[in-house]
Amino acid sequence: MEPIFALSLSIPVRLAFRNFPLITLILTVTLMWLMVIHQEKQGQPEFDSSSDFNTDEHRQAQDLEKDTNGFIFTSFSSESRCTLQGLLPELPFSRSRFDNKRIIRIFDYVRTGKSWENLVNQYSICLATQSSLDRIKHIPELLKTWRGPVSLAVYITNEEEWLMLNLYIRFLERCYPSFGNQVSIHLAVPSSLDQFCFKEGVLEKWEANQATIENKYQCHEVHDFMNLLISTFPITEKAKLALKEVYPQNHMRNIARKGCATDWTFSTDIDIIPSEGLAENLQEFYDSLKENRINCEKCAYVIPTFELEETQPFPKTKRELIACYESGAARQFHGKYYSTAHNATNFPLWASTNLEDGPVTLSHNVTSSQTFLYEPFYVSSDLIPPFDERFLGYGFTRNSQFQAAFYAGWNFTVLTPVFNIHPGLQTHKTVISPKKEGVGKNVRKEQTSRNYQIFKKVLKEMKLKQAEGIF
Ligand SMILES: *[C@@H]1O[C@H](CO)[C@@H](O)[C@H](O)[C@H]1NC(C)=O
Ligand SMILES: *[C@@H]1O[C@H](CO)[C@@H](O)[C@H](O)[C@H]1NC(C)=O
Ligand SMILES: *[C@@H]1O[C@H](CO)[C@@H](O)[C@H](O)[C@H]1NC(C)=O
DSSP states (O other): OOHHHHHHHHHHHHHHHHHSHHHHHHHHHHHHHHHHHHHHHTTOOSSOTTSSOOHHHHHHHHHHHHHTTTOOOOOOOHHHHHHOTTTSOOOOGGGOEEOTTSSEEEEEEEEOOTTHHHHHHHOSEEEEEEEEGGGGGGHHHHHHHOOSOEEEEEEOOSHHHHHHHHHHHHHHHHHOHHHHHHEEEEEEEETTOOSOOOOTTHHHHHHHHHHHHHHSSOTTOHHHHHHHHHHHSOOOHHHHHHHHSOOOHHHHHHHHHHTOOSSEEEEOOTTOEEOTTHHHHHHHHHHHHHHTTOOOTTEEEEOOEEEEOTTSOOOSSHHHHHHHHHHTSEEETTSSSSGGGTGGGOHHHHHTSOOSOSSOEEEEEOOGGGOTTOOOOEEEETTSOOOOTTOOSSSSSSHHHHHHHHHTTOEEEEEESOOEEEESOOOHHHHHOOOOTTOOTTHHHHHHHHHHHHHHHHHHHHHHHHHHTOO
16 A cells, blocks of 8 residues: 555544544445455555565554454554655755754755745845744744745754644644745754654654644634644653753854845844834835945944833834833843843933834944943844854854954944834843753853853954954
8 A cells, every 4th residue: 555645544544433433444444445456456466575565564564453453554664754755744854954063954945935036026134033943933923013034944853843843834824824925944953863753652643633733723822832732742852852952043043044035134033023014114224225325335234122011012113112111111122131232222312213103214323332242133234244153052142243243344223213022021030041841940051151151262263353354
């Protein structure tokens, strides 16, 4: 029997069998009988000994037959458990590529947005973002306000996550047409993973729960659906180990950025929500620079980022945002914990410039005296230095990139009246030790102190490069 056919047959049959054993038995036996007759008519024996059906599998099939009272559930062959014929899109490992240090394996464009071509022609700015599996649930929020192209790099560490990612993508495609249209996905896995082979029981578990998994949740329950997936496929020991390993943030940022085929990129974190219509607003700004023949090669434009109390509605205009800012419901991103991250944007000054809706204009320059550990979200051409891939995990990942740009002579100017919002105020807990299954609470601290040692050396390197003019 063809494996693909067997696969597609076995799933519904098992479900049906559980619920209506007798009817299913009769129907299936009839169907099998018809198939045997059909095959015999074509002169093919049912199990051709010359085919690649080996004896072990033959024995397994016979055992299965016994176990199920003569009712054959054709098992997956051990091979199809790895290649997932017909079940999930295959990942072409033969066409993947490695990062420079062979830490990760990269698959570009595992999924291309349906409107990708049009969007990339229409917009000169693409939003580049990255995520682990558990954080993809933020993307529908982001797509409410951003209508340009999105290049999303996703890091997964094992087969189960690949299965979950596919189920989640299917859910997002069904529920959010904007996701289907705007988002192209690039995938990265640890380089040690050179094929996907499912552990005994994982696919069976998926089959058994398929109806619940796919249909139970309503479209707005994006977070609940991800939580369900995570609890249906509890984290394996292997995945736990992988989680303790570092998430290669800067690799992922670079992959996402390189996946943008536009002049400018807007590299953000996945939980950062742009102000309404940001893509269109930035496009107008971009066009006006072109019209006025302002061609600043080393200019980057900062979009001020605020954090907002969960209970507050999303501000539609700068004026609404400033009202929140003045009441304390909004503050600069990381304002309370780790204020150096965004302070150089100068929020008090921005709050006083151009409150009117209207075209994007320059608010003020970021001045050099206060930019140490600065990590703004900005748009720029992709000629700006990449994220330094020597930093793995948390700490100094974005600010080291800002420093490199700064030493390379880039100027940063803050735009108005556009902005970004991080929903929820940052607390000590969210910054230092966010809860993540299987991860000890000191993981971020350890990674940060390791990266600090690297940062000190990298700073010296940057200063040398600047002095030698080799940026
Ligand atoms: C950046 O700013 C400095 C000083 O403010 C100025 O001298 C330089 O020309 C600017 N560079 C660019 C590329 O605009
Ligand atoms: C943050 O920026 C404001 C405005 O530029 C400045 O007055 C203040 O001293 C800065 N705070 C820190 C901690 O750098
Ligand atoms: C930013 O600095 C440049 C020179 O470095 C100056 O020409 C420009 O006017 C400044 N922009 C603003 C908005 O202050």
